[in-house]
Amino acid sequence: MPSYLFVFAQSHSEFRLPELESIAELYGFTLSVPGDCDPSRPFMILQLDLEEHARLLASRCILIKYIYEFHAQGKDYEELHVANKANRHLWLPYAHDTSFKFLVTAYNHKIPESRQREVVESFNYMGFVGKIDLKTPQIILGCFEEYDSSSGLAVTRHDRDGRFRQAYFGRLVVEGSARALIKTFDVKKRLYYGNTSMEAEVSLLMANQAMASSSKLVYDPFCGTGSMAYPIAHFGAQVFGSDIDGRQMRGKVGKDQPPGVLRAAKQYGVADRIVDLCTFDVTRNPWRCGNLFDTIVTDPPYGVRAGAKRLGRKKELSEVQKTANIEHQLSARNKLEPYIPPTKPYELSLLAADLVVLSRYLLKPGGRLVFFLPTVNEQYEEVDIQSMLCDGMVLVANSLQGFGSWGRRLVTIRKTTDDSYPPPSFEEERNLGERVPAHKDFREQYFRGFKKEAIDDAAV
Template sequence: MPGYLLVFAQSHSEFRLPELQSVAELLGFALSIPTDCDPSRPFMTLELQSEEQARLLAGRCILIKSIYALYAQGGNYEELHAANGANIHLWSSYANDTSFKFIVTGYNHKIPEARQRDVVEGFDYMRFMGKIDLKNPEIILGCFEEYDSSAGQAITRHDRDSQFRQVYFGRLVVEGSARALIKMFDIKKRLYYGNTSMESEISLLMANQALASPSKLIYDPFCGTGSMAYPIAYFGAQFFGSDIDGRQMRGKGGKDQPPGVLRAAEQYGVADRIVDLCTFDVTHNPWRCGSLFDTIVTDPPYGVRAGAKRLGRKKEIDEARKAVNLEQQLSARHKHEPYIPPTKPYELSLLASDLVILARYLLKPGGRLVFFLPTVNEHYEAVDIQTMLCDGMVLVANSLQDFGSWGRRLVTIRKATEGSYPPPSFSEERNLGQHTPGHRDFREQYFRGFKKE
C-alpha cells in the first residue's frame, strides 16, 4: 500500500494515536500502526489504501494538520535523494507540465532562507518543468526536517542547523479541515458557558473517541453547561444530558427562554439533536432498562471548580428532624414551590467505579464509555485504571493531559459483552480493595498542593 506522511498539530501528543484509531474505526477501515511508532513525534508515516482514506481522516481528526503522499525519508539528504530517485514512479507524472509550489520547513528549528533555497535546488534532478505558482499551484511539494528539542541546551541556532533527526519529502494530499472546528466551538464565542465548560479542542477529541456520528444516541450523565452536547450533535448524533443540578443546564434566563444549553445548541444549528435535558442524581436514575445508549461521554466533576454530589445528607438526622423535613417537602409541593433535596460529596474513586458499572448496564454491546479522570502524577499507576474495570468492560485507550504535578486522563472503555446485567445499586458500603489509586480523594490532595499530610 502507498505510504503517507501525517503532520500533527503540536498539542496533546498522547491523544494522537487513540483519536486516529477511533476515527478509522468510525470510518470503517483498519489502520496498521507501526510497532515502533512514537506518538510524541510530530510526524508519522502510515500505509493507507488510497488518498480517499487520507482525506477522510483529515476531515475528521482534530489533531491532523495535513497529510502528504510520502515519496522519501532519510536520516540525511543523501539517503532522502536516493530513496526519492528510487520512487520516480510516484512523482514522474507531475514533472512535465504541472504547476507546483515547494515548501521547506523544520520542526523545533527555523531553517535559514539561504539553506531553504539550497534544499529546493537539491531536487533539480526531478526535472519539474511546470510553472512555479506560489498562489494556486496544482500540487505542493513539502520537505520537513525534524529536530529534537533544544530546551536546556547551550547551543545556537546556527550550530544546530542541519542537525536534524529525520527528513521527509512528499506531495500534499489534503490539509486537515477538522481543526477549523476548534474556533467554531470556541467558548469565548458561545452564547452560554460556565466556569466548568470544557475547552473546544478537548471536547472535539472526546467526541471522536465517542465515535459520534448519525444514528448514534449518546448520553452525558454530568452534562453541566453542555460542552459535550455541541460537538456530538454537530457530528450527527442524538444527545441526551442529565445533571444533579438543573441550574447548570438552565442558566439564568427567564421562564420564557429555553435552557442555556439549548440556546447555545441553536447557535450551532444542532438544537433538534438534543433529545432532552433532565435533572436527577445519577445514583438515583430513572432508567428502567439497559442497553439504551451507543456511548456515554462525560467529564465528571472532581472538586476543583465544582465538586461531585449525590443525594443524601452528610450527617444522619434523628426521627424528629426527618418528620419536620417531610412536612417541609409536603408544604413546598402544596404551594408549588421547588424542593431542593440535600446533597453530599461524591468521592472521585467511588464515582469512577460507579460510572463504569452504570455504563455496562446502559451501553449497547460494543458501546463506549469516554470520560476524564484526574490523577496525581506521582501516585498514578496503571493498576489504577484496571481496578475500575468490571466483567464485560475492557480498556481501549488511556491518554494523559499533563499539568505538571497532576494531570487528567482521557479513559476510553468498551462494553465487550452481549450479556445483560442488573441495574447498579450504587451502595456506599463497598470494598474498593487494598490498592489506593492516584485519584482517590483528589480534591483534598489538590488543595493540599499534593503534599503529604
C-alpha cells in the same frame, strides 16, 4: 499498503493515535501503525489502503494539520535522496506537465532562506519542468526537517541549522480541515458557558473518541453547561443530557427563554439534536432498561471547580429531625414551592467505578464510555484504570493531558458483551481493592498541593 506522512498540531500528543484509530474504526477502514511509532513526535508514517481514507481522517481528526503521500526520509539529505530516487514511480508522473510548489520547513527550528533554496535545488534530479506556481499549484511537494528541542541549550539558531534529527519528503494529499472547529466552538464566543465548561479542542477530541455520528444516541450523565453536547451534535448524533443540579443546564432563564444549554445549541444549529435535558442523580436514575445508548461521554466533576454530589445527607437525621423534614416537604408541596433535596459529596474513585458499571448497563453492545479522570502523576499506576473495569468492559485508550504534578486521563472503554445486566445498586460502602488509586480523594490532594502528607492521608 501506501504510506502517508502525517503532520500533527503541537498539542495533546498522547491523543493522536487514539483519535486516528477511533475515526478509522468509525469509517470502517484499516490504519496500519508501525510497532516503533512514537506518537510524541510531530511526524508519523502510517499506512492506508486508499488516498480517500486519508481525506476522511483529515476532515474529522482535530490534531491533523497535513497528510502527505510519503516519498522518502533520511537522517541527512544524502540518505533521503537515495530513498526518493528509489520511489521515483510516486513522483515521476507529475514531473513533465504539472504546476507545482516546493515547501521547505522545520519543526523546532527556522531554516534560513538561503538554505531553503539549497534544499530545493538538491531535488533537481527529479526533473520537474512544469510551471512553478506559488498560489494555485496542482501539487505541493513538502520537505520537513525535525529538530530536537533547544530548550535549556546554549546554542544559536545558526549552530543548529542542518543538524536535524530526521528529514521527510512527500506530496501533499490534503490539509486538515477539522481544526477550524476549534474556533467555531470557542467557549469565549459561546452564548452560554460556566466555570466548568470544557475547552473546545478537548471536547472535540472527546467527540471523536466517542465516534459521534448520525443515527447514534449519546448520553452525558454530568452535562453541566453542555460542552460535550455541542460537538457531538455537530457530528450528527442525538444527545441526551442529565445533571444532579438543573441550574447548571438552565442558567439564568428569562421569560419565554429556553435553558442555557439549548440557547448555545441553537447558536451552533444543533438544538434539534438535543433530545432532552433532565435533572436527577445518576445513582437514583430513572432508567428502567439497559442497552439504550451508543456512547456515554462525560467530564465528571472532580472538585477543583465543582465537586461531585449525590443525593443524601452527610449525617443521619434523628427521629425528630426526620419528622420535621417530612413536614417541610409536605408544606412546600402544598404551597407549590420547590423542594431541593439534600446532597453529599461523591468521592471520585467511587464515582468512576460506578460510571463504568452504569455504562455497562446502559450501553448497547460495542458501545463506548469516554470520560476524563484526574490523577496524581507521582502515584499513578496502570492498575488504577484496570481496577475500575468490570466483566464485559475493556479498555480501548488511556491518554494523559499533563499539568505538572497532576494530569487528567481521557479514558475510553468499550462494552464487549451481549449479556444483559441488572441496574447497578450504587452501594456506598464497598471494597474497590487493596490499592489506593491515584484519583482517590483527588480534591483534597489538589488543594494541599499534592504534598506527601496529603498522599499519606488519602492512603489511610
